[in-house]
Amino acid sequence: VKENADLSSIQRLIGRFGFPQSGADTRFYHNHVLSYDQARRTPRWVAEHLSAQRLLGEVDRKHCRFKSDPDVPDRFSAQNEDYFRSGWSRGHMAPAGDNKSSIEAMAETFYLSNIVPQNYENNAGFWNRLEMYCRELTERFSDVWVVSGPLMMPAPTDDGRKIVSYQVIGKHDVAVPTHLYKLILVQKDPGSLALGAFIIPNAPLGFDHTLAEFQVTISELERLTGLHFFPELDRPEQIPSLCEHDSCDLMDFRRFTLYISGRKIKSAMNLQKLEKILKELEEKGITPDEYLREAYQRKRREILEREEQQMKNDGAER
Amino acid sequence: VKENADLSSIQRLIGRFGFPQSGADTRFYHNHVLSYDQARRTPRWVAEHLSAQRLLGEVDRKHCRFKSDPDVPDRFSAQNEDYFRSGWSRGHMAPAGDNKSSIEAMAETFYLSNIVPQNYENNAGFWNRLEMYCRELTERFSDVWVVSGPLMMPAPTDDGRKIVSYQVIGKHDVAVPTHLYKLILVQKDPGSLALGAFIIPNAPLGFDHTLAEFQVTISELERLTGLHFFPELDRPEQIPSLCEHDSCDLMDFRRFTLYISGRKIKSAMNLQKLEKILKELEEKGITPDEYLREAYQRKRREILEREEQQMKNDGAER
Ligand SMILES: [Mg+2]
Ligand SMILES: [Mg+2]
Numbered sequence: 001v002k003e004n005a006d007l008s009s010i011q012r013l014i015g016r017f018g019f020p021q022s023g024a025d026t027r028f029y030h031n032h033v034l035s036y037d038q039a040r041r042t043p044r045w046v047a048e049h050l051s052a053q054r055l056l057g058e059v060d061r062k063h064c065r066f067k068s069d070p071d072v073p074d075r076f077s078a079q080n081e082d083y084f085r086s087g088w089s090r091g092h093m094a095p096a097g098d099n100k101s102s103i104e105a106m107a108e109t110f111y112l113s114n115i116v117p118q119n120y121e122n123n124a125g126f127w128n129r130l131e132m133y134c135r136e137l138t139e140r141f142s143d144v145w146v147v148s149g150p151l152m153m154p155a156p157t158d159d160g161r162k163i164v165s166y167q168v169i170g171k172h173d174v175a176v177p178t179h180l181y182k183l184i185l186v187q188k189d190p191g192s193l194a195l196g197a198f199i200i201p202n203a204p205l206g207f208d209h210t211l212a213e214f215q216v217t218i219s220e221l222e223r224l225t226g227l228h229f230f231p232e233l234d235r236p237e238q239i240p241s242l243c244e245h246d247s248c249d250l251m252d253f254r255r256f257t258l259y260i261s262g263r264k265i266k267s268a269m270n271l272q273k274l275e276k277i278l279k280e281l282e283e284k285g286i287t288p289d290e291y292l293r294e295a296y297q298r299k300r301r302e303i304l305e306r307e308e309q310q311m312k313n314d315g316a317e318r
Numbered sequence: 319v320k321e322n323a324d325l326s327s328i329q330r331l332i333g334r335f336g337f338p339q340s341g342a343d344t345r346f347y348h349n350h351v352l353s354y355d356q357a358r359r360t361p362r363w364v365a366e367h368l369s370a371q372r373l374l375g376e377v378d379r380k381h382c383r384f385k386s387d388p389d390v391p392d393r394f395s396a397q398n399e400d401y402f403r404s405g406w407s408r409g410h411m412a413p414a415g416d417n418k419s420s421i422e423a424m425a426e427t428f429y430l431s432n433i434v435p436q437n438y439e440n441n442a443g444f445w446n447r448l449e450m451y452c453r454e455l456t457e458r459f460s461d462v463w464v465v466s467g468p469l470m471m472p473a474p475t476d477d478g479r480k481i482v483s484y485q486v487i488g489k490h491d492v493a494v495p496t497h498l499y500k501l502i503l504v505q506k507d508p509g510s511l512a513l514g515a516f517i518i519p520n521a522p523l524g525f526d527h528t529l530a531e532f533q534v535t536i537s538e539l540e541r542l543t544g545l546h547f548f549p550e551l552d553r554p555e556q557i558p559s560l561c562e563h564d565s566c567d568l569m570d571f572r573r574f575t576l577y578i579s580g581r582k583i584k585s586a587m588n589l590q591k592l593e594k595i596l597k598e599l600e601e602k603g604i605t606p607d608e609y610l611r612e613a614y615q616r617k618r619r620e621i622l623e624r625e626e627q628q629m630k631n632d633g634a635e636r
Contacts, residue, residue, distance in 0.1 A: 008348075016550075017549070021546040049331045049332045075537065154491055167482075168480045168482055185335070222393060224357075226355065226358070226394055
């Protein structure tokens with residue numbers, strides 16, 4: 001940053017009423033850091049650090065609400081209304097699930113400065129599994145750095161040109177990215193690093209896709225995003241590939257379905273909903289594991305006890 | 319800008335290898351200031367200050383060559399090759415014509431950091447006339463601030479969605495803007511200001527268009543660009559409109575054609591070319607004015623003398 005005193009008199013005159021501000025400055029939150037794109041009303045990049053220790057916690061996302069970032073000026077901010085009935089979900093870049101240790105930190109991930117319009121299936125599926133993989137990496141690496149963000153990719157046309165094309169939604173023209181990127185840097189011991197850069201289409205992706213097929217070099221990601229990542233990292237192109245160093249295996253269909261069913265069981269409100277979850281599992285040909293059976297039994301007792309209590313209350317009132 | 323010491327230990331840990339750099343910093347040149355867009359390989363905005371005094375000078379653009387900005391890293395830089403045979407011209411944002419007082423200043427306007435892919439006819443025509451109007455304003459106002467840049471505008475689709483769509487050209491995917499903007503702030507006496515914001519389609523525009531029809535409010539321009547202009551200017555939305563305060567009349571067909579013919583005459587290399595210029599004027603139904611007739615006579619003598627001299631030289635050699 002140039003100091004005013006270093007400027008020539010002409011440069012100072014050009015800046016008489018200040019230079020245009022793009023708002024691309026680095027913004028700091030409890031557990032994530034980001035740069036905001038005032039033109040697209042989404043983040044440009046969101047950076048996190050994960051460790052096994054800091055992933056612990058029981059904060060539940062049901063206490064959080066999506067809202068505009070109070071630090072983003074109104075005319076550059078997305079609003080919840082922009083997303084409603086748009087056909088696009090509000091996709092976290094720093095995931096809520098990385099912030100179970102702090103209600104403040106989790107609440108900040110629900111600011112729309114951390115959100116991009118994301119395909120529902122991708123958000124709940126492939127991208128969700130990628131986020132889980134990042135958390136799983138903390139079991140094998142002491143430090144995990146993750147940078148996530150939206151990306152607009154050019155596509156070739158029939159006449160040999162290249163076109164970037166993307167939808168904008170709502171009154172505030174929030175830009176729907178064609179792709180999302182995630183850059184993962186892991187460290188076991190100081191100096192022992194591995195790096196993976198991934199570009200994921202903002203579209204439904206099933207279990208027939210591997211994470212490795214979306215890997216690109218960090219230079220390619222930099223070229224496409226226009227961002228210089230980890231500027232203080234020495235020769236990033238020579239760091240071993242994450243997918244060679246680690247598995248890059250996302251959770252498979254059976255385990256993922258069991259995991260999702262477990263979460264559904266936890267939030268089931270009545271016996272009918274509870275039975276439906278098991279029925280759906282059966283239809284998918286998946287036998288509940290012990291963890292799920294226990295969760296089911298626990299929830300069943302809880303619902304029955306609550307219903308019994310309610311009947312008693314109703315009787316007392318009558 | 320937050321100092322490192324103000325960060326929490328988590329925030330410092332997230333930034334262990336530095337935060338991503340978007341390169342949006344303000345860059346200073348002799349006579350213009352800009353912010354560069356590393357993803358689109360064009361400027362984001364280019365700011366100038368014009369005054370009658372500083373517009374004087376005889377520096378000729380024929381001594382300048384388009385080249386990559388030495389301060390932009392290679393992988394984020396446009397190259398001349400990206401523009402060749404792309405169908406798009408290299409359009410100055412800070413015009414060469416505003417820098418006739420300094421060869422260094424003019425040379426810097428030919429850096430590709432100051433250039434966007436621009437429609438040829440627009441570049442030579444409407445936009446050129448808009449630039450002339452900015453220079454003309456210095457005859458009536460002591461200070462003229464101009465900010466220029468590219469813009470991507472959403473367009474409605476048949477099914478009611480809004481789509482941003484733009485071409486990228488060359489190996490480095492230089493983004494072709496759908497529109498260009500110019501923001502003009504003039505001052506006669508301190509405190510007496512007028513402001514005009516204009517959004518011009520990056521397409522051929524003839525003399526049937528007025529400048530005023532492209533005027534928008536500064537708020538609308540800020541919403542579309544994501545930029546906060548003149549941040550130290552008090553209540554910009556209350557500043558009188560340039561087109562009410564001044565004419566916003568661009569040079570008309572006759573004067574513009576005479577002006578262009580004058581420039582063509584200056585660079586004509588032989589009598590054949592010189593006669594062709596006058597022939598074309600006649601076909602357009604325009605009678606040369608005194609200035610042009612004098613320029614023509616001067617050039618004609620110059621060419622004849624040079625040819626005579628050459629014949630003498632040829633004779634001496636033989
Ligand atoms: Mg998500
Ligand atoms: Mg031009």
